[in-house]
Amino acid sequence: MRLADLIRFAGSRLVRLGLLLMAVSVFTFVLISLSPISPVNAYVGADIMQIGPEQRQLIAERWGLDQPMIVRFWQWLRQFVQGNWGTSLIFNQPVLSVIGQRFQASLQMLAIAWLLSGLLGLGLGIFAGAYEGSWLDRGIRLYAYVLASAPTFWVALLLLIVFAVSLRIAPICCAAPPGTLAANVTLGQRLHHLLLPAITLSIIGIASIALHTRQKLIEVLHSDYVLFAKAQGESLAGIIRHHGLRNILLPAITLQFASLSELFGGAVLVEQVYAYPGLGEATVQAALRSDVPLLVGIVFFSALFVYTGNTLADFAYQVIDPRIRIGGER
Known part of the structure; x- marks a missing residue:
């Protein structure tokens, strides 16, 4: 380069x-x-x-x-x-301070959801593509198709009813136990309140990555060079490791970084359902109460965050496939 x-x-x-x-x-x-x-x-x-x-x-x-x-x-x-994003009408604080405080809470949820959706989506897509037509493939596709068409708020409400109301193994709201001072909240309590919203976001994001990974792997497995490798006695695991991963990682990374915008949109609904005090909940308040400086700042920050993620994906391509070079050279 x-x-x-x-x-x-x-x-x-x-x-x-x-x-x-x-x-x-x-x-x-x-x-x-x-x-x-x-x-x-x-x-x-x-x-x-x-x-x-x-x-x-x-x-x-x-x-x-x-x-x-x-x-x-x-x-x-x-x-x-001049570096001044204005003052929020709702919180009566600088917009940058509000975004920083709220994004700190949302970032933990977004990071867990982003990693889970990427790893699980890639893994499920590999299993579905490797065993095309099997019961495992049909089950993964059914899961992906159902959740890809399911509204985020509906999935969040369903999980809230099952795990928080019926089974009572998850908190029903908030980022910490109500009435507890922030300094007294333990790491375990934070994770306890964070886990269900993060799982809700990751469940939705798994579908698209799994389906695209499956389709790409099927194309690889039906290629001439893979058929030649099979004729030489190469195992299915070896074919996926030596020929499949490099071909399926590029589209998977593209979808993974592109899903940052979907995660932001889904976080707005998820944080409303779980009453989670993050950036998404602040976005809803800013829109309903016409807090122009705060809403413009949040949208501005979100666009910057998503664009940065897509740019990092372009750089990551060259690590996975050295044939890709900035400037169009190979």
């Missing part, structure tokens, strides 16, 4: 990232600003009938809500360039 190719690749990625983030910011800001929900009413909440027009005007001036949409966007953009 030449240094010039690497610099050119990184430069093009940065330009695309800048354009993407600008488009995401503009569209998110415009859509939320055009929402029928009044930010002042959402900010005041149940006490809206107890304040007069003068107080409403003061609140609007305090948060800059009395300015036209274009003016507010340019004010936000000028602050953003």
Whole structure:
């Protein structure tokens, strides 16, 4: 890999990232600003009938809500360039602080779900492809097809009813026991509250990786060079290890990193069902209460996170298959 190719690749990625983030910011800001929900009413909440027009005007001036949409966007953009993402109307804290606190809670759940979905999806796909047409293959495909079409919130509710309500082996809500100070929460308690939401996310993500891995492995096993290897007495395990893994890992990694966006979307629903105080739950609050700075910041951060994951996948390709080179050389 030449240094010039690497610099050119990184430069093009940065330009695309800048354009993407600008488009995401503009569209998110415009859509939320055009929402029928009044930010002042959402900010005041149940006490809206107890304040007069003068107080409403003061609140609007305090948060800059009395300015036209274009003016507010340019004010936000000028602050953003200076490293200030604005202040959340809901939490009355800097947006970066809110995102940092909430993402720290969500990251643990997302990381477990991401690893489980990738490893289990790859493993199930290999078994299904290696034993094509068997009862094991049919069972894995049935599982994948059912869960691929199942809504995330429905799966979360079902698991909550079974494991938290009926069997009582999992907590029903929250990231820690209610009423316990954060400093007194043990690692075991955190994992106990984290496990069921993470499993819910991973169950959904397994399906697509398993199906694509299965199909790719079947294509490899039916290729001419694999038939030649079988004629020479190569075992099925040896064929998969020497010929199959390198061919199925590339699409599996692509799907794995592409699933980051699905995990973010699924986390919004899962955290609502389990009342988990993460970034997804903050996204719902920001949308329902027209907290424009917070919602734009969350969408901006999510786009940055997903784009970074896809870029890392491009670099990982060269480790798995040395024939792939940045700059188009082989």
